Amino acid sequence: MARNLKLPLEMADGTMVRANIEDLRKHFDMQSVLGHFISGKLQKWLENNYYDEEAEKISALDKDDEELNKKLCAILGVEYTEIDKTDIDNLQRINEKKAILRQVTSDTTVIDNAEWVAFDQEELVDLLDEDVTTIYLYGDKFSIPIRRKDMTYIGVNNPQISINAKEYKEIGDNDIKFVNVTLPERLQPIQAKNKTEYKSLDFFEWINQKYGEKEAKAEKLYLENKFEESIEIFKNEAKSGNLRAYYFLVDNNINAFGSLYRDKEYEIECRKECLKSDDPTVKVQGLYVYPKETGEFENEFSKIKDNLFKQALEGDPFAAFEVLCLKWDNYYEVPEDIMEKCKHIILLHNHCKAINRLGVLADENGNHEKANEYYFMASKKGYPMGQYNLAVNYENGQGVEKDLATAFELYKAAAEKGMIDAIYKIGICYYTGYIVGKNHNEAIKWFKRGAEKNMFRVKLCWKMLLLG
Structure with missing residues (x-):
């Protein structure tokens, strides 16, 4: 069992x-x-x-x-x-906060960071005195000091904010970011024509304003790793002319989670649609149609670089991930300070694909314990690749005590979400009796599922089993 x-x-x-x-x-x-x-x-x-x-x-x-x-x-x-x-009283207070927060939000990021949630002005002052740079706000009204620079305030229940600033520009100049709060009318940002200024807006609210409610819903589902549900929305959005939707159709085609399989011709078609977009996050996804060695990527990227960095640093987790990938994949030498800020953004939004990639990089550098921390974060949110990579390290005892039973559970969790390598692994386990007992019928079931996803080696195993 x-x-x-x-x-x-x-x-x-x-x-x-x-x-x-x-x-x-x-x-x-x-x-x-x-x-x-x-x-x-x-x-x-x-x-x-x-x-x-x-x-x-x-x-x-x-x-x-x-x-x-x-x-x-x-x-x-x-x-x-x-x-x-x-200290004991403080720990009890944190647990009390978590209990209250669970009643008002399902956002695990907020609940996990209960220590940094201010329930009133007094708690806000205490957190500011501790030099905390990201503070969550749960209450009716908070007074924010303009003199504290490089701060992020995230509302849990859309609290009213008062701040001693004459215009919104002062907030931006001091690198103060507000998410899901209500600012005084005089401080509401004036939306630029291309609507890329959204420091004071919740990310999904910005998406809603620029691309519509359905796109915002789909992107939220995507970050929650509900791929099949979100992709149906993205397909409909793409058909109706929403070019941002093509970014996710490309990304999910690469991952091939759920019932999907990777279709490279379809992927290229979607990338070409991405090239038509004026959204730098979408555009950079399209640029990968150009071979790296031709110089076309570099030439076209130079035209959107500043806007991509700007959009990433203002809080778009998908833009932040693309910026990180530019350096990780040796396309562009992104400055280290921008890399660090982008890492903060992807962690803030629980961008599990990016978090898993941090784990892969740590593994490649031999830091398996750190890798497992990232894999665990992604796995906890139900991200199949994170579950698979954590399973590999449990199987091999890398950075963690070897535990084959836990490895199998993680492989199976990833397989059930359509992760093709995990499907193959589960099929092999049942076929050979490795970790679990031999089960011919279960092996056929999993190999058939992999074959339906157009995976050659699983197709081969399935045919061999059927032939006896």
Whole structure:
């Protein structure tokens, strides 16, 4: 029987502790462990990894016990150090915030960042004093200081904002970005003819204004990894003349998730449509029809570079991903400061394809633990490629304790979403009995599914099985 996916414990140093209590001891920090204790994750982690004695002792602890910290350390076998009672109160407050936020939003990015959510002006001041640069706002009204530069404020419930600025330009000049908030009328940005100024708008609201409600809905679904549902909308949008939709038809054709298979002729046709767009994100997708060595890409890219960088830095996660790819794929030497800002944007929007790519780069550089952190982020959001890559590392014990059962679960999750390499892997597992028992019927089922996606090696396996 397949086991439930074991979620790791994240520590303050970024380590994801998987299944070994020695790793927990090595990377132990009291605040993280207290947080996992209060949320119940610590006990669950111990139970899932068969540390039954420790789990039973943890379950008996009282969060109001004055010697809680000392007892936690004793149970987990680490040296005890003092921690201020206010830290425990803070952790409890974070969990209270998460409980409230779950009632008003399904956005896991907001919930996961509950520590940086201000529920009133006093909490906003505290976060500003801690030099936090991205702050979420949940409340009726907040007063924002204009003197604090390079800040991002994200509204949870579209709060009213007051800020001591005479015109919107002052906000932009100070690199202050507002998302999903209501600004005073005098500070509403004047939309340029090409509608690329949207620093004070939610990204999806900007898409809605420029391309319409259906496009905005489809792009949101796409970021949520609901590919088949979004692609149907994009196809209809493309038919009605919306050129931005072709960007996603190209991207999804490359991935070939869901019931789709990669059709290179169709992909080229869509790229040619992208070339007709004045949206730099879409245009750059079209430029890849030009062979790199001819110089045509470089020549055409020079005409849109500034607009692409501008759109990326103003918050378009797809533009940000394209900028990152320019450097990763050796098409253009993007300045490091722009690369870092684009990474922040793709993480802010949970752009899982980009996050997975960060994992691949870390893997290539031999930093498997960091790679697994990125893969886990993408996998947690249901991104098939992230699930597959995390499975590979679980199978091979790279950056994580080898765990074939967890690897199989992840392979199967990716296969069920149509990831072709995962489909092949599951078929092979059932055919050979690797990880799971041999199951001829299951092997045929998965190979048939892969064959329908036009995957040659799976077609071959399917035919061989049918022939006996």
